[in-house]
Amino acid sequence: MVVGLALLMLIVVASVVINLLNSGKDFTPSVISVIQDQQELVHIVSKVKDNSQAQLSAANANLAATLQLTMSSSQAQLIHYLANNHHKVSSKQINLKVSATTDQQLTASAAAGTYDSTFISIVQTKLTAYQHDLGLAYQKDKGAKGRALLSSEYDQATLLLGQLGH
Secondary structure, three states: OHHHHHHHHHHHHHHHHHHHHHHOOOOHHHHHHHHHHHHHHHHHHHHHHHOOOOOOOHHHHHHHHHHHHHHHHHHHHHHHHHHHOOOOOOHHHHHHHOOHHHHHHHHHHHHHOOHHHHHHHHHHHHHHHHHHHHHHHHHHOOOHHHHHHHHHHHHHHHHHHHHOOO
């Protein structure tokens, strides 16, 4: 009976240790999803510069510039954070959410003269999804550094969403 109890205790301790070792790994897919959202937003903003027909109001042009700087900087920080936790993210992974449909929608709206409103609608949808993914990643990441980074980015997304109405 003592041997059986000792064996049971050993199994419990081993499972706790295994869970602790694996717990840091389940946040990675959610953080990669956030990085993919950031890449999609950077891509959308780059389309403004690439399309000579794209007409944005001054406020929306400022928002586009702010988005590009914020997303690029935040993305670099998250990629560095993952690298410090021994997770490499490939450029193929990063670009998985870049949408050809969104590109077509922006191109068509430029030709139709509705680029400004279409741009804002798309950015609002993408920023909302980004903020949602940040919340999920925050819940899964138990590390203090990761949580601080994700919380800061969530606050930045809230500010960016607030700029959409102006």
